[in-house]
Amino acid sequence: MxxxxxxxxxxxxxxxxxxxxxxxxxxxxxxxxxxxxxxxxxxxxxxxxxxxxxxxxxxxxxxxxxxxxxxxxxxxxxxxxxAQPVIPHSLHLMRALRGKGVPVFALTNFGIGSFDYAVPFYPFLKDFDRHYISGHMGVIKPDPKIYQMVERDCGIAPDRLLFTDDRADNITAAAARGWQTHLFEGPRGWAERLVQAGLLSAEEAAA
Incomplete structure (x- = not known):
């Protein structure tokens, strides 16, 4: 799907x-x-x-x-x-998805003050279509509540969401709600997953 x-x-x-x-x-x-x-x-x-x-x-x-x-x-x-450096290939993938009109959201354990502090250094953090910042939500991954809050806000069925995270417990919690998931172990594997999902071509996903 x-x-x-x-x-x-x-x-x-x-x-x-x-x-x-x-x-x-x-x-x-x-x-x-x-x-x-x-x-x-x-x-x-x-x-x-x-x-x-x-x-x-x-x-x-x-x-x-x-x-x-x-x-x-x-x-x-x-x-x-x-909190450095940027992972360039991952940033390329985010921008490639947005360039094709695919909605791209952030779901992150990040404080209110620390996120605000980071934005001037990493302006791309402002570019997500929706921001789900745990500090503003009052709950952190992998609490099931945070995933439920995302679903309610975006209005997209869980099985139509594709989520990547580097922590297995966060991925397990999302999968339990029916989300499509990918355990991030490096940008190359994530690129391949996006190609498999039909969201990017191999050329678009290349670093």
Whole structure:
């Protein structure tokens, strides 16, 4: 069944999101491992993604762990260095779909403040036909509620939505609602999936 809309995750699909890599480069792997063992930094980020204040949550966490205060504050102060670089082939695929008139949506675990912070650096984030940003929705993937909210808003039958995400649990939750899905393991495989779906030709999908 040919999809009526394509839904992209953002982190590790369109923009690399590897905080551990950033910290390894600035404080060293040993210090990074100690910090991540002591502080639930991804849990902290989930709070932001659910809609809590970007700066407030991170700075509050930093003050709670004074031995890592400076490093934790980097999650806010150096955020754009954590969220980089763009994955060029994925961006090409997004633009190729839109160029053919295929509706392209974003469904992403992203905070209100962090998304607003990212847009000037990555202007293409404004180009989706619909934005489903978890911070604004008050719920994060893979909670089934977020997928239901997308369905209600866009009015497209679940089996006509094609969704890619780099996390298997997010894909499993979407598939459980009847969505067409693709586990993102690199842009080449995603390109092939879009060709198989009849949305792009091999030439249009090529990097």
């Amino acid at each position: 040919t999809p009526e809309a394509v839904i992209f995750d953002i982190g590790n699909v369109l923009i690399e999101w590897q905080p551990e890599r950033y910290y390894d480069s600035v404080v060293g792997e040993e210090r990074r491992r100690a910090m991540f063992a002591a502080v639930d930094l991804h849990g902290m980020n989930d709070r932001v993604d659910r809609g809590e204040d970007f700066t407030g949550v991170i700075y509050e966490t930093a003050e709670a762990y004074p031995e890592f205060r400076d490093e934790i504050r980097m999650w806010r102060d150096k955020w754009i260095e954590l």
